[in-house]
Amino acid sequence: MEGIFKEKSDCLPNGNALANDEVKSPFLIGVAGGTASGKSTVCKKIMEQLGQAEMDHTQRQVVSISQDSFYRELTPAEKLKAQKGKFNFDHPDAFNEELMYETLQAILNGKKAELPSYDYRTNSLDFDNVLVIYPADVVLFEGILVFYFPKIRDLFHMKLFVDTDSDTRLARRVPRDINERGRDLDAVLTQYMTFVKPAFEEFCSPTKKFADVIIPRGADNTVAIDLIVHHIGEILAATNIAQHNNTVRTAAASMKRDH
Numbered sequence: 507m508e509g510i511f512k513e514k515s516d517c518l519p520n521g522n523a524l525a526n527d528e529v530k531s532p533f534l535i536g537v538a539g540g541t542a543s544g545k546s547t548v549c550k551k552i553m554e555q556l557g558q559a560e561m562d563h564t565q566r567q568v569v570s571i572s573q574d575s576f577y578r579e580l581t582p583a584e585k586l587k588a589q590k591g592k593f594n595f596d597h598p599d600a601f602n603e604e605l606m607y608e609t610l611q612a613i614l615n616g617k618k619a620e621l622p623s624y625d626y627r628t629n630s631l632d633f634d635n636v637l638v639i640y641p642a643d644v645v646l647f648e649g650i651l652v653f654y655f656p657k658i659r660d661l662f663h664m665k666l667f668v669d670t671d672s673d674t675r676l677a678r679r680v681p682r683d684i685n686e687r688g689r690d691l692d693a694v695l696t697q698y699m700t701f702v703k704p705a706f707e708e709f710c711s712p713t714k715k716f717a718d719v720i721i722p723r724g725a726d727n728t729v730a731i732d733l734i735v736h737h738i739g740e741i742l743a744a745t746n747i748a749q750h751n752n753t754v755r756t757a758a759a760s761m762k763r764d765h
């Protein structure tokens with residue numbers, strides 16, 4: 507997985523021009539929570555309320571990425587285990603921590619990144635479906651263990667934890683894994699009892715204490731989502747003003763030079 511970072515572009519696809527040595531460093535928000543707690547749904551709602559969801563992804567000021575893109579590639583023996591539901595995808599070792607850190611660093615340094623999507627049917631990264639992350643103002647990074655790794659946790663400007671009760675999460679995970687992830691009921695329940703539940707208790711749940719905002723009931727909590735959206739809206743407005751001022755300053759300097 508090399509070459510996922512591209513050099514900083516001078517002119518962004520969303521029309522924002524960067525001065526030669528200016529870096530567009532986004533506000534990075536971590537969104538953690540147990541499996542099927544509603545992390546992706548919360549991110550989607552935030553994007554929708556900010557008017558970003560319907561925008562072409564090259565134009566967005568707010569982008570959302572998933573920790574799934576950083577599952578490490580499995581050895582042939584691990585692949586066989588995974589096919590039988592006997593690989594622990596909820597353990598921190600299932601992720602490529604270094605790549606996750608380097609990618610977030612690159613994004614924070616205003617570089618474009620290309621992330622593979624994740625194919626749950628084959629338990630592997632899908633490099634044919636790559637999500638291009640252009641420099642944005644706000645980046646949401648969601649996943650079960652985004653607050654687990656201290657080095658990564660320290661990169662976030664804001665940390666959200668989606669706190670949905672475990673019965674509800676299991677009731678959502680079962681139909682989702684059967685309908686969308688190509689699993690059968692027996693495998694879903696065995697994986698849940700063997701790996702998912704114990705790993706949630708050992709690795710994910712303890713990271714709730716690092717959150718700045720805990721969102722009980724996930725996407726149903728419209729009050730919490732409204733407050734978060736309001737906060738992000740203020741960040742975007744401040745960024746737009748700063749960019750406008752910078753453009754005016756650059757134009758004034760160039761007029762003065764030409765004179």
Ligand SMILES: Nc1ncnc2c1ncn2[C@@H]1O[C@H](COP(=O)(O)OP(=O)(O)O)[C@@H](O)[C@H]1O
Nearest residue numbers: 540541542543544545546547548678682725726
């Ligand atoms: N508030 C909600 N009410 C009903 N279903 C929901 C709600 N939030 C999420 N879901 C459903 O639960 C499943 C898991 O949600 P998702 O947002 O993908 O969770 P996560 O990203 O935490 O795994 C999906 O099928 C989604 O449509």
Ligand SMILES: Nc1ccn([C@@H]2O[C@H](COP(=O)(O)O)[C@@H](O)[C@H]2O)c(=O)n1
Nearest residue numbers: 540541542595596626629630649650702
């Ligand atoms: N090949 C895989 C990879 C991951 N999982 C499960 O996905 C869960 C994380 O995704 P959420 O959208 O639910 O947060 C995690 O609990 C893994 O068990 C999988 O089943 N197969």
